[in-house]
Amino acid sequence: RNFRSADVHSKDFPTNMAVKFMGDELSKETGGKDNIKVFGDSALGSEKDTVEQVKIGAIDMVRVSLASFNGIVPESMIPSFPFIFRDLAHFRKAIYGAEGDKILAAFDKAGFVGLAMYESGSRSMYAKKPIKTVADMKGLKIRVQPSDLAVAMVTAMGASPAPMPMAEVYSGLKTGLVDAAENNIPSYEEAKHYESAGVFSETMHVMTPEVVVFSKKVWDTLTPAEQVALRKSAKASVAYYVTLWDAKEKEAKAAVLKGGAKIVPASEIDKASFVTAEKPVWDKFATTPELKALVQEVVNVK
Amino acid sequence: MDLFNSINARLSEWALRAASVCLAALGIVVIYGVVMRYAFNDAPPYVEQVALLLVISVAMFGAAAGVHDAGHIGLDSVVKLLPAKGQFWCLFVVELLTIAFAAIVLWGCEHMATSTRHDTIPTLGISEAWRYVPPMIAGVLIILFSVKHMLALFTKKAAA
Amino acid sequence: MELAVLSLSFVLFLALGVPVAFAIGLSCLATFAVEGLPLATAMQMMVSGMNVFSFLAIPFFIFSGELMLHGGIADKILDFARSMVGHMKGGLGLANVMASTLFGGVSGSPIADTSAMGGVMIPIMKREGYSADYAVNVTTHASLTGALMPTSHNMIIYAFAAQAAAGTIDGHVIRGVSIGDLMFAGLVPVFWIMVCMLIAAYWQAVRNGFPKRADGSSMLERFPGWKAVLTTFIAAIPGLMVIVVILGCVMGGVTTATEAAAIAVAYSLFLTAVIYRTMSKDKLIKSLKKASKTTGVILLLIGVSNMLRWQMAYLEIPDAIEAALLHATQTPWLMLLYINIIQIFLGIFLDMAAHILITTPLFLPLAMQMGVGPVQFGMMLLLNCALGLVHPPVGTVQFVGCAIGDISIGEATKTAWPYYLAIWIAINLVTYVPAFSTWLPSIITGHPVF
Numbered sequence: 027r028n029f030r031s032a033d034v035h036s037k038d039f040p041t042n043m044a045v046k047f048m049g050d051e052l053s054k055e056t057g058g059k060d061n062i063k064v065f066g067d068s069a070l071g072s073e074k075d076t077v078e079q080v081k082i083g084a085i086d087m088v089r090v091s092l093a094s095f096n097g098i099v100p101e102s103m104i105p106s107f108p109f110i111f112r113d114l115a116h117f118r119k120a121i122y123g124a125e126g127d128k129i130l131a132a133f134d135k136a137g138f139v140g141l142a143m144y145e146s147g148s149r150s151m152y153a154k155k156p157i158k159t160v161a162d163m164k165g166l167k168i169r170v171q172p173s174d175l176a177v178a179m180v181t182a183m184g185a186s187p188a189p190m191p192m193a194e195v196y197s198g199l200k201t202g203l204v205d206a207a208e209n210n211i212p213s214y215e216e217a218k219h220y221e222s223a224g225v226f227s228e229t230m231h232v233m234t235p236e237v238v239v240f241s242k243k244v245w246d247t248l249t250p251a252e253q254v255a256l257r258k259s260a261k262a263s264v265a266y267y268v269t270l271w272d273a274k275e276k277e278a279k280a281a282v283l284k285g286g287a288k289i290v291p292a293s294e295i296d297k298a299s300f301v302t303a304e305k306p307v308w309d310k311f312a313t314t315p316e317l318k319a320l321v322q323e324v325v326n327v328k
Numbered sequence: 329m330d331l332f333n334s335i336n337a338r339l340s341e342w343a344l345r346a347a348s349v350c351l352a353a354l355g356i357v358v359i360y361g362v363v364m365r366y367a368f369n370d371a372p373p374y375v376e377q378v379a380l381l382l383v384i385s386v387a388m389f390g391a392a393a394g395v396h397d398a399g400h401i402g403l404d405s406v407v408k409l410l411p412a413k414g415q416f417w418c419l420f421v422v423e424l425l426t427i428a429f430a431a432i433v434l435w436g437c438e439h440m441a442t443s444t445r446h447d448t449i450p451t452l453g454i455s456e457a458w459r460y461v462p463p464m465i466a467g468v469l470i471i472l473f474s475v476k477h478m479l480a481l482f483t484k485k486a487a488a
Numbered sequence: 489m490e491l492a493v494l495s496l497s498f499v500l501f502l503a504l505g506v507p508v509a510f511a512i513g514l515s516c517l518a519t520f521a522v523e524g525l526p527l528a529t530a531m532q533m534m535v536s537g538m539n540v541f542s543f544l545a546i547p548f549f550i551f552s553g554e555l556m557l558h559g560g561i562a563d564k565i566l567d568f569a570r571s572m573v574g575h576m577k578g579g580l581g582l583a584n585v586m587a588s589t590l591f592g593g594v595s596g597s598p599i600a601d602t603s604a605m606g607g608v609m610i611p612i613m614k615r616e617g618y619s620a621d622y623a624v625n626v627t628t629h630a631s632l633t634g635a636l637m638p639t640s641h642n643m644i645i646y647a648f649a650a651q652a653a654a655g656t657i658d659g660h661v662i663r664g665v666s667i668g669d670l671m672f673a674g675l676v677p678v679f680w681i682m683v684c685m686l687i688a689a690y691w692q693a694v695r696n697g698f699p700k701r702a703d704g705s706s707m708l709e710r711f712p713g714w715k716a717v718l719t720t721f722i723a724a725i726p727g728l729m730v731i732v733v734i735l736g737c738v739m740g741g742v743t744t745a746t747e748a749a750a751i752a753v754a755y756s757l758f759l760t761a762v763i764y765r766t767m768s769k770d771k772l773i774k775s776l777k778k779a780s781k782t783t784g785v786i787l788l789l790i791g792v793s794n795m796l797r798w799q800m801a802y803l804e805i806p807d808a809i810e811a812a813l814l815h816a817t818q819t820p821w822l823m824l825l826y827i828n829i830i831q832i833f834l835g836i837f838l839d840m841a842a843h844i845l846i847t848t849p850l851f852l853p854l855a856m857q858m859g860v861g862p863v864q865f866g867m868m869l870l871l872n873c874a875l876g877l878v879h880p881p882v883g884t885v886q887f888v889g890c891a892i893g894d895i896s897i898g899e900a901t902k903t904a905w906p907y908y909l910a911i912w913i914a915i916n917l918v919t920y921v922p923a924f925s926t927w928l929p930s931i932i933t934g935h936p937v938f
């Protein structure tokens with residue numbers, strides 16, 4: 027079969043390239059029996075729409091931000107906790123390792139099969155001025171994604187969260203409707219936010235990964251061999267994705283610098299001040315003993 | 329028959345009033361959000377989601393009232409070419425198809441509400457299923473209004 | 489097979505007289521059933537299509553248009569236009585064009601504009617010796633400019649449909665389209681449409697000797713003097729200011745484009761209730777109800793169009809159309825001509841909201857490959873869709889106009905060609921001269937616009 031997979035990014039974005047790669051691997055594994063057709067550009071709907079379609083079995087797979095599952099799979103919130111990862115190495119070890127597998131396994135009870143997670147860089151603050159300590163955040167109007175976790179995170183920093191759709195952020199920054207926003211470098215570049223918020227401070231506060239999810243309804247109709255092949259090709263796509271993503275980040279960084287943006291490197295950020303402010307947020311969202319244990323496990327990864 | 333018509337007329341009026349109240353509330357909540365953010369630097373995070381629930385209510389109740397008053401845009405130039413009997417059956421089939429559509433809206437939205445009842449709407453904390461309630465109510469109303477139009481067709485035919 | 493079910497059932501339902509929204513919905517559902525897809529997904533796409541944050545602007549713009557209409561703002565604008573050009577040959581026609589264009593900016597909606605201006609002007613014009621078809625056609629065609637104004641809810645729909653636009657033009661990477669850019673992009677085309685329409689209306693009036701009463705007498709209005717022009721202009725300013733208020737809120741960082749629509753409602757209410765004191769409780773409730781019903785009709789159309797969009801993407805129809813058109817030609821001007829012709833053809837069947845949502849994903853990627861950016865394409869599309877509103881069989885603005893003028897669709901269509909031509913010329917200017925739509929927004933926002 028030709029599994030249909032949805033994505034909101036354009037066809038040549040790393041997530042889409044990686045799922046296509048996964049399809050090629052799957053085709054090899056199954057002797058040409060199965061493959062994956064990627065529908066990019068939100069053609070089948072928003073992240074929320076397509077997650078629901080996967081659940082109901084209208085489409086077979088989807089690649090979305092893990093944040094899209096926050097209201098569905100509580101475990102999916104953990105990688106989005108502010109400063110839960112010390113650095114990229116820590117993230118990779120946990121998410122591409124046993125802890126990541128535990129989070130993916132949690133999708134099962136919500137009617138999904140979690141196949142793989144991909145990194146999406148780290149989100150950092152950008153504004154007209156540098157943000158080096160949590161004190162610099164005081165009173166700033168920060169655009170956040172419309173999610174409880176993002177609102178709580180920005181509030182804990184002493185700033186005032188202004189949830190608004192991504193499409194309105196460019197003019198919002200330009201006109202001063204919001205003072206700052208936060209995202210990873212490729213989005214900062216692609217949405218041209220550097221034109222009006224020219225200082226990108228590497229606060230690296232959140233490292234929400236992407237996730238590739240399969241429909242449980244469809245999954246249960248597959249042969250065990252197909253299921254194994256799907257899992258195997260999903261895992262195989264991670265390394266391929268990481269190469270593409272690394273290149274994308276480097277390219278984006280060069281482009282924003284060329285566009286006149288200034289980058290405040292992570293070494294100049296008083297990270298400790300942020301971490302102290304954000305600890306209460308973890309407790310607010312890790313409400314059950316199981317979630318608390320998993321948080322601890324992620325933190326303990328050396 | 330007259331009772332059924334007057335109940336329908338009242339339901340349509342209530343639907344329109346409900347839609348109007350939601351529209352007014354929509355305006356108030358959005359402007360409240362602007363004022364809080366601009367003047368007090370304190371944007372209420374729930375505005376977007378409340379507004380989305382309100383707009384679906386305005387739309388679905390308004391659309392149902394539109395069916396009662398035959399306000400939806402359609403094409404009648406082909407049907408008008410037919411003889412009276414053909415016109416009658418065309419109008420009958422149109423009502424039948426409208427009922428079919430509304431029934432699927434009711435059924436499909438019930439299905440979606442069940443499927444999403446454990447998911448929460450961010451910043452509000454209530455179930456996603458609420459999003460599908462206004463279309464379900466509208467589905468019921470549209471069925472009633474179409475039955476009314478259908479009965480009116482037969483009455484007119486009997487009179488003629 | 490699926491494609492045949494989709495298209496044939498749609499044409500059948502439409503011919504039977506099923507309202508367009510239900511016809512689109514039912515033909516999609518039939519296709520879902522044939523493919524064995526869950527019908528609940530169709531409903532999900534319908535609801536999520538209506539539940540888009542930027543679409544909040546739709547009920548707001550419709551509501552503010554109703555407030556302006558019931559609050560008598562339309563009359564003030566009309567008084568100004570009449571005092572300025574009412575004394576010329578075909579004066580009421582010219583005044584109608586001007587007033588319809590200006591009120592189009594206030595209401596942002598061709599239908600609201602036609603009911604507002606037509607309701608007042610068409611009976612007066614008929615009485616003063618203009619033929620009914622002339623009065624109707626002048627009103628309906630000039631009202632189309634509303635679709636390109638900053639208050640246009642159709643522009644909001646387009647901005648949403650175009651958000652996935654991606655490509656490179658002149659070395660600039662393009663992602664999506666900014667509502668702010670679009671709001672300024674329509675102003676220059678609107679001005680030229682008004683000029684083209686004034687010429688067409690004048691020419692028709694001179695040719696037919698309007699005004700010409702049944703008893704043979706012909707009375708031109710007397711020029712009331714520049715002082716009267718100034719007085720009526722000042723009286724009309726507060727109404728016209730709604731455009732400035734909206735653009736000011738967005739540019740000044742007070743609101744997002746979506747929220748600006750709510751500010752437009754507040755402004756209209758303030759203006760009619762406090763300044764002019766023309767708004768009563770009854771009129772307010774009437775406006776609310778009318779706006780709610782119109783919102784329902786339009787958002788339902790948007791919802792089912794989203795269902796159809798999903799169905800077409802699932803069947804990979806956009807890719808097939810793109811391949812077919814690229815096979816037909818690689819020459820930009822020819823491709824754009826094809827796109828415009830297909831758009832006019834689709835305008836025969838589709839209402840505006842459905843037309844925008846369905847055709848943007850089909851043609852915007854192609855247009856971008858031909859070097860046309862999303863702002864310029866948006867103006868092309870909005871104009872094409874608007875033109876569909878005044879030609880039969882599904883021409884909602886024409887319905888309204890003909891109902892007011894008490895003439896048949898056929899009578900109106902027979903003499904509509906000069907105005908049709910005027911707008912068609914404007915479409916081609918927008919299509920082949922990018923600066924026509926992109927110059928003003930790039931000057932004002934200070935960044936390149938495509």
Ligand code: NA
Pocket residue numbers: 549550553595596597639640641
């Ligand atoms: Na409008």
Ligand code: NA
Pocket residue numbers: 835836837838875876877878879880881882883884
């Ligand atoms: Na038409």
